[in-house]
Amino acid sequence: MTESAGRDRNEEAVSRFVESFAAQLVEAGMQRMPARVFAALLSSDAGSMTSAELGEQLRISPAAVSGAVRYLAQTHMVSREREPGSRRERYRVHGDQWYEALANRDAVLKRWEVALRDGVTSLGADTPAGRRISETLAFFEFMESELAELMQRWRVHREKTFGQE
Amino acid sequence: MTESAGRDRNEEAVSRFVESFAAQLVEAGMQRMPARVFAALLSSDAGSMTSAELGEQLRISPAAVSGAVRYLAQTHMVSREREPGSRRERYRVHGDQWYEALANRDAVLKRWEVALRDGVTSLGADTPAGRRISETLAFFEFMESELAELMQRWRVHREKTFGQE
DNA sequence: CGCTTACTTCAGAAATTTGTGAAGTTAAGG
């Protein structure tokens, strides 16, 4: 096997994984480009890639990379790093950082709770609908409070399993 | 205040809540019509509505109701009931049933895990990327196992808080 | 049985979203 054939084969394997994992993320409601970029970063050996590398692997324009990365950075799924002495940037999935971000669907929960509280007030806490919405609200509040402890347990579990890193 | 003015005011309050809660669901990735139909059901006093009532409140065609309801039923957010001696149907949010369904994002988790396992295999468990993906997989497996217990705790909590219903 | 009401399906118009090329901005390196 020549070296380049080996590299091609691996590139193809990476690409297959990237596209299939991204597709699942899309199905769960994530936008296509952020999903693909995220999957690509996740499956890079360094855990980080430059804009040019992303554009090449995914066959998308610099503009598309820029948009995807902005979204991912805003939601804290990915962080941006400047390569010293260059104006090239690297985008990185930061080991732990990103499931914390996933758990920050928290922000979403918060907004749901606001909407539900308004609903209870304007429909009346004493109406059947008001009570149903109250209970829904209680569910989200419960979830939110449990989420913090759950993440704590994950960190412990992670330490045990992947400890000596 | 005339009776109809009172009803109008309330209808407006309901509608405002429906649309604002639905908007939050949409932002979290849910399709518009299912979100609006779901919000409408949630804020109805009976906890259920007919196709005609939904169409009237949301100003959408029977076709749109049909599509939304099919989706909601498939994902177990809503159940369909036949009114006895009529071919009119009622769609209902069933108290408990629906957060259980929300927790059935479980199905989504399962599919993510499949994609990730494939990734570990094809990238090699001994590569840096493979290890990163392994850890991601472990995170989801952890989440999945915790989810069941979490829902159990919710049921207990719910019983305590809304007990005597 | 046929009429009628309630829901469903489907083709296509309309609206929205997505991704691009091109122009704009910023900062490194001479």
Add this chain to the structure above:
DNA sequence: CCTTAACTTCACAAATTTCTGAAGTAAGCG
């Protein structure tokens, strides 16, 4: 300072999604 490389923004074309009206199907009722 000027040049150039790296990223960003923006207007628009293309692709996709959404919702509707119209036609189809099924079941209650006379």
